[in-house]
Amino acid sequence: MDKQLTSIGFIGLGVMGRNMAFNLLKSGYSLNVYNRSKDKANLLLEQGATWCPSPKEVAEQSAVIITMVGYPYDVEEVYFGENGLLKHANEQTVLIDMTTSTPTLARKIYQAAKEKNIEAIDAPVSGGDIGAQKGNLTIMVGGDVETFEKVLPVLKVLGENIVHQGAAGSGQHTKMCNQIAIASNMMGVSEAIVYAKKAELDPEKVLKSISAGAAGSWSLSNLIPRVLAGDYSPGFFIKHFIKDMKIALDEAEKMNLELPGLALSKKLYEQLAENGEENSGTQALVKYWDIF
Template identity: 65%
Template sequence: MPHQDKVIGFIGTGVMGSSMVRRLLAAHYQVIIYNRTKEKAEALINEGAIWGKSPMGVAQQAQVIITMVGYPYDVEEVYFGPHGIIANAHTGSLLVDMTTSTPTLAKKISEEALKYHLQAVDAPVSGGDIGAKNGTLSIMIGGSQEAVAEIQPIFSVLGNNIVYQGEAGSGQHTKMCNQIAIASNMIGVMEAIVYARKAGLDPEKVLESISSGAAGSWSLSNLIPRVLKEDYSPGFFIKHFIKDMGIALEEAEKMDLQLPGLQLAKSMYDQLAEAGEENSGTQALIKYWNNN
């Protein structure tokens, strides 16, 4: 039976969200969930989660409301308006958006929440489906230190690299740094494998040699093995990565900053999405070379 003191609402039970909910259930939290497609939440309901019927229904029953949805417009939809989280959450509730969204929207949510005597935190994550399942996510946090301290026990169930970055929006800015670093790295690790194959090498042995040296990266160790098995299932969707890169480029433009590596990566992923790969995992970038 759940014995933790806070009831958690969780909106968005996709690839990442479903694994995060399972972690919270295993830690004996009562979790009320909502997803636009109820069928995708049935397994979690069978495992002990409670169906919340709507974002409003979740907000009315929980002290902590976590959102993990797809796009900034999805975040807007669940937080604002008469049926949204902010208007229906109990005074003193904590709102935690773990979607990768815009720093501007994170600040807007925080400011609006304060009007309703709520506290909002932006806490995007990195680590993919593997990190979500294992509770080893990196969590990048923006918001008040008081709110962050209150939610720390919940974060510790979901991640093991939990860093407070500063005021509202800081978590989202940090996630942009993360995505910028990944974008160019993904090109590099894929080119390494393409080169290895062209040179007549065994990619498995090449990976063994380079993954623990200076070329090592999370993408090389976790995604290239999937590539070698021709497994393009999504730990993180290409369509969501394109969204993130778009946000980063928009924010960079506001700061009068050029990011040519990010622009190249986005153009390559855009081509894959146009070819029908938007629902594949980011490791399907290897198909860029297969098609060119």
């Protein structure tokens, strides 16, 4: 795919989406953008992006359209609404939903697109705001392999670890695996640093020791330093993490699978959300212990 001839639409300019869109602009792509709050698009517009007043205009002007919105109901509206992508996209358009959503909805989009001679893949990501800024996200893709290969040059601008997982919905199922692993890991790294604080150790020194050994993880190396700096700003919102955990638990129930670690993590994060932390980053889990 010749990027100089390709016009990309981007819908959803939050913490993740805005940085991803910037990387596409910097790589020379023509970008048509839409977000419910136009002010979040201002910096992109200053850099040459074109504003579209609704998903309809994005669909009409773009050969590839990426969506990065908040919740499955937002995905439903963007794709199936009156001004939605499936109603207004041109034939041969490629739709890439990078929102963490449900496998069921991913398959629904794929089938509806196919009936209109439109291509669709689900491609949720991992790596947080840091990965979005650096363009080194992990991207998990479900859908036809031919479509995946067609848009791979676009995906390579956004990420480095890009894997085609299988049929439509497979990307979302893989993202659930990712979130399940993170959920228990966040409890572990939070308890570790709380324990260090309670034992009157220097948390910075503890982090230096344990992050380089068998306890090492992305969350320990990237999120706990934010905790120690008193930074609870969202690389990933607690409210969105709760949404993801609910999806994973719903899918697990359909498979008659019990996930006690995930259930406990969801319970802890829901308590934080009830205490007003829903817009904090996931590292705010340490506030559960009221030590930091």
